[in-house]
Amino acid sequence: METSIVKIEHLNKSFGNNIVLADMNLVVNKSENLVVLGKSGSGKSVLIKCLVGLLKPDAGKIILLGQDITVLNDDELNLLRKRVGFLFQSAALYDSMTVRENLEFPLRGEKTLSKEEIDALVIEALRNVGLEDAINKMPSELSGGMRKRVGLARTLILKPEIILYDEPTTGLDPITAKEISHLILEIQKKYNAASIIITHDVECARITANRMIIIKDGKTHIEGTFRELSEDKDEWIHSFFQ
Amino acid sequence: MGLVITIQSRPTLVQFGAESWLPGMVAVSMIREIAPVITALIFAGKVGSGIGAELASMKVTEQIDAMEVSGINPFKYLVVTRILAATITLPMLSIIADAISLYGSYIGVNLKNDVSLRLFFLQAFQSLSFSDLLPSLLKTFFFGFSVGLIGCYKGYNCKKGTEGVGIAANSSVVLGSLAIFIIDMIAVQMTSLLSY
Ligand SMILES: Nc1ncnc2c1ncn2[C@@H]1O[C@H](COP(=O)(O)OP(=O)(O)O)[C@@H](O)[C@H]1O
Numbered sequence: 001m002e003t004s005i006v007k008i009e010h011l012n013k014s015f016g017n018n019i020v021l022a023d024m025n026l027v028v029n030k031s032e033n034l035v036v037l038g039k040s041g042s043g044k045s046v047l048i049k050c051l052v053g054l055l056k057p058d059a060g061k062i063i064l065l066g067q068d069i070t071v072l073n074d075d076e077l078n079l080l081r082k083r084v085g086f087l088f089q090s091a092a093l094y095d096s097m098t099v100r101e102n103l104e105f106p107l108r109g110e111k112t113l114s115k116e117e118i119d120a121l122v123i124e125a126l127r128n129v130g131l132e133d134a135i136n137k138m139p140s141e142l143s144g145g146m147r148k149r150v151g152l153a154r155t156l157i158l159k160p161e162i163i164l165y166d167e168p169t170t171g172l173d174p175i176t177a178k179e180i181s182h183l184i185l186e187i188q189k190k191y192n193a194a195s196i197i198i199t200h201d202v203e204c205a206r207i208t209a210n211r212m213i214i215i216k217d218g219k220t221h222i223e224g225t226f227r228e229l230s231e232d233k234d235e236w237i238h239s240f241f242q
Numbered sequence: 243m244g245l246v247i248t249i250q251s252r253p254t255l256v257q258f259g260a261e262s263w264l265p266g267m268v269a270v271s272m273i274r275e276i277a278p279v280i281t282a283l284i285f286a287g288k289v290g291s292g293i294g295a296e297l298a299s300m301k302v303t304e305q306i307d308a309m310e311v312s313g314i315n316p317f318k319y320l321v322v323t324r325i326l327a328a329t330i331t332l333p334m335l336s337i338i339a340d341a342i343s344l345y346g347s348y349i350g351v352n353l354k355n356d357v358s359l360r361l362f363f364l365q366a367f368q369s370l371s372f373s374d375l376l377p378s379l380l381k382t383f384f385f386g387f388s389v390g391l392i393g394c395y396k397g398y399n400c401k402k403g404t405e406g407v408g409i410a411a412n413s414s415v416v417l418g419s420l421a422i423f424i425i426d427m428i429a430v431q432m433t434s435l436l437s438y
């Protein structure tokens with residue numbers, strides 16, 4: 001039984017002559033929180049967008065949940081995507097739908113579910129992020145932290161085996177940011193899912209990381225636990241932890 | 243429009259002593275050309291820009307990406323429905339515009355002459371034939387389709403950033419209007435070919 005959920009090998013991606021990822025390697029193990037740290041514009045978002053096939057890599061191998069996503073056709077890819085959660089930086093809630101409809105959206109096409117089962121799933125997901133009251137609100141009525149929670153609930157509704165967080169705490173006040181970080185930990189336990197958490201928020205990394213990597217020049221620069229990296233003597237690495 | 247055209251054409255027709263042709267002439271030009279095209283242009287301005295801006299802002303705020311990663315084909319959900327709606331709505335709007343413009347023209351005629359509504363419509367419909375109505379209705383389907391298609395294309399493929407939304411809305415209108423003129427030209431060629 002393979003224990004790695006994600007395995008990225010020699011991934012290359014550039015836009016024109018802007019080389020973003022160059023020979024990137026990365027492994028995520030079962031039910032592990034991997035934090036990816038990197039400066040703004042270092043290609044962190046590009047990395048996870050390649051992982052779910054939103055962007056096409058130029059070269060390299062991406063094994064997600066045991067399948068090489070670069071060779072899948074659209075239907076196979078969509079099936080695989082249902083097992084992956086993705087929390088966008090902006091939460092990406094559907095403006096024109098209520099919170100309930102937002103959560104029901106990923107369940108479209110699951111024809112075997114009854115109305116009651118869907119309702120139960122929606123309420124369970126909202127309860128797990130602590131937002132049952134907001135079920136009939138519109139996204140525009142929610143605060144930044146609440147939007148992130150709803151976005152997370154929408155991702156959780158499909159019970160993903162791996163969750164990708166794109167800067168989950170960016171743009172939030174320190175207290176809300178901390179709440180979200182702890183929520184990520186809780187979700188990890190409840191759903192027993194692996195996560196990739198992209199961030200440049202050290203506090204978030206400290207709370208959530210089982211293991212971390214730092215990206216530099218389009219590849220994994222260093223890897224280790226939060227402790228190991230925060231005590232590293234290298235000046236460039238140290239600058240992240242101040 | 244019907245009113246204005248009626249008032250403006252009257253002097254010319256009076257010169258030829260053909261004032262009684264007024265209802266028929268206006269009806270033909272309104273129904274064949276002016277009502278559908280003007281309606282379509284307004285439609286492109288309002289609906290085309292709306293579709294372009296909406297899809298573009300969904301793109302920019304990653305909502306379209308979010309649909310894609312939840313395993314749902316956003317193209318089917320967002321694009322197909324909008325193009326279908328635009329294709330169906332515009333012909334209906336243009337029928338309403340036909341009716342209103344004919345009534346406007348009736349008022350225009352009655353400013354100087356005294357014609358009953360019955361007589362007016364009798365004259366108008368006498369000069370109209372099925373081959374006027376059908377092609378004009380048919381082309382509004384194509385107008386609606388292209389306005390929807392262009393709005394969706396521009397919105398879906400919009401550039402990153404908020405200015406991308408504005409550009410998408412704007413070019414939806416410009417290209418949509420252009421497409422209307424081009425389709426109109428093709429439609430004229432086709433109908434004249436077919437009627438000989
Ligand atoms: N769709 C795209 N088209 C062109 N360039 C892109 C695209 N997405 C990202 N980039 C470029 O890739 C680089 C890394 O972006 P990103 O992964 O978003 O950085 P971050 O690490 O802050 O998330 C940036 O220089 C950005 O300009």
Ligand SMILES: [Mg+2]
Binds near residue numbers: 166167
């Ligand atoms: Mg980013």
